[in-house]
Amino acid sequence: MKCLLLKRIFLVLLLFQLLSCKSSQEKQEAILSKIPDPKTLNETFVSDPDQILNPSTVYSLNQTLKELDISGKAHIDVVIVKSIGDEVPKDIAYKLFNTWKIGRADTNNGLLIFLVLDQRRIEFETGVGLEPVLTDMICADIQRKYMIPYLKQGNYDQAIVSAISPIIEVLNTESYNFNVEPENLGNINVALSEPHESEHKTSNSFFNSIENIADKWLNNSNFVLVSIIIFSSLTFFSTIITVVKKVFFQRKKKSRLVSKFLIILFQLTIILLISSIITAVFHINFKKCVYVIIGLYLFRGFLLHIRLLIILILAKRKDRDKRYNYLLKYKETFKYSENLYPISFIHLLYKKLCKDIKHSRYDPYVCENCKSLMKLNKNKNLSKGQSLEEKINSVEYDSWECISCKTIKLVKYTNIYSKAKECEKCHYRTNVLKKTYITQKATTSSSGSGYELYECKFCHEKEEIEFVIPKESTRSSRSSYSIGSSRSSGSSSRSSSGGYSSSSGGRSGGGGAGSSW
Ligand SMILES: [Zn+2]
Ligand SMILES: [Zn+2]
Structure with a gap:
């Protein structure tokens, strides 16, 4: 999740950078x-x-x-x-x-x-x-x-x-x-x-200020920094909301309306807080800053809706057993988005997702032989290896039985969160990590190495998987973004460029003075 967010932030910044490439x-x-x-x-x-x-x-x-x-x-x-x-x-x-x-x-x-x-x-x-x-x-x-x-x-x-x-x-x-x-x-x-x-x-009209700020942002080098602040804050507070919601609202079962209201209140506070920080640091008009952040927030919400819709549409094209895992993978994303946008259609999309997940797994299958409906069998008649897979939670099986011809259909669902791997010998997903060994530690000059020892719980076959530890990074001082161009702290900064030759028309040789307020 973190990686994905970083990637997104990076993409947005890239876009901004491209726009400002004049x-x-x-x-x-x-x-x-x-x-x-x-x-x-x-x-x-x-x-x-x-x-x-x-x-x-x-x-x-x-x-x-x-x-x-x-x-x-x-x-x-x-x-x-x-x-x-x-x-x-x-x-x-x-x-x-x-x-x-x-x-x-x-x-x-x-x-x-x-x-x-x-x-x-x-x-x-x-x-x-x-x-x-x-x-x-x-x-x-x-x-x-x-x-x-x-x-x-x-x-x-x-x-x-x-x-x-x-x-x-x-x-x-x-x-x-x-x-x-x-x-x-x-x-x-x-x-x-x-x-x-x-x-x-x-005090211009709303649209005027939006135009001004957009103009200014595209011309200003500070916008990279500001964008980073906004996006990292958005990410930060959405994470907090998820945690807060988990801790307070799901246990006490407050009404959804109250929790939504509190989340919006919380978001507004954060937006105002961020705006005042940005205003103080970059001397940007506070009101404009709030508009921009809210604008970015709404734009992101709009994109999220589209993304979630696409996920739901793509899922429809997949086979039933694959669709289940595909949708399950995005459940967290939907939930997270729903928390971030309490007033939106995301909760409807989330509901639809939950429904689709359920349908893709529990809608009765049609028998391939006699075309009558099948029914979920509680007695799965699994092999020893399959039972072990279910036990270590790496695979789940659904056993469907035809009502009329008694044909059995076994549907397999791999648990996307399980770390178990498929054993090369017995082919059950029962190969689990036993221990990690580091044979050589990484230093600043050379990379290290090690291996993970996997053992199959079913046939006890052992497997070693080597890995490389990247070089330790030397802590280089990161170059900070330059903020503004001439913001001298003193009252006056003088510049004088010497020789010039006077010619027709008024000329300045660079004399004069400048001050900041
Ligand atoms: Zn049948
Ligand atoms: Zn095995």
Whole structure:
């Protein structure tokens, strides 16, 4: 069972991996193409494709930034997006800056303020001409003091608006006082927006969020890890349910309804628990996370129904005696699925399975000679070897007798759970494991060997079956999945790439600063 589950988890992961096999170049281009250049949006300065900001904020930002642009001091573009998948924000900011050629060609006075919500990252990408005035250190300090406090509250409008004033101040005075705290630094000359309104806007419809999350999962490297967590948790709690059900409900014989209700309650708790863990670790929206897990759970249930139906249909094509063992083999699977999905049609399928098992074994056979019905004979008239087989529970026999012509038909059912093997000499399934010998222990450099001693309980024939013990694995440190790309713990992470040559159109040499919130 465990092996099967692992195999399934592996297959699902493989599928996910295949889906995400887009080359990184294509992915980056896809992301870049989704962010419109503000210049193409009716001469504005704000690019907000996900409509995160309040329209009034965008309006006032545009007014301020336009004035600034006309003054020739700087051309500031603001870009805010929900997600760029697992791309590095700094890379994207750099690409956007140089593709859009922000700023004037002669003075290189461009600045890109880039916010990525799911990665909780701000990047300032400064043009070559602005770098001496708006140094990386100043950028980082502005982010830390004026933006991060608001970003932490989810107030993106306010975060951007409050960053603009100190930037303008620096550009006007060409100086920056690191010791000044936000409260003391002049008036914010951009009208503030109502934070509540923007919240309303971001709460999308159900389908929208499903679409978003699917988009994000396929673009995000974290999804492998998240999938592992979800699937292992599903497996884990389904096992627990089976145990809990066995211990509590079958002994006390509580009503089925109560036990079903308790199981659903338990599942919901687990789902919420997993979601909160994932939310905390991966900064994914809690509600979306719950939707995804429930979606996966329902999808798995749907697949289970189909699988169980196929099993029942395939069984119908088998001979009666083989059908019995075939169905019996899946009884556990059905039962396990029924526990996992209390509200489903699985219990009906399980009932059908039990019925089929019974019918395949106990429906009266038709006599081959006289075509009349046969009847199950209590006195089986078994040989000594057959009786021994029944005794050690490796084979069961049903003896059918024709009512009219007294023909006997013996039907044999091998016990699929019995470890006994067929004896090569007497051909009864009475060969049982007596002892296991290890002749050579496995080490880290060589594999070991041993043999199992079987003895037939009927004819006492002995048989040795050799086996190989695999090499002991050296405990290698498993490579862990890399989580995210740039989640620096400090307030600022600076990147500076040296030489560049200024050319026409605004260029960034990679200057600027980034912070996480
Ligand atoms: Zn007959
Ligand atoms: Zn034997």
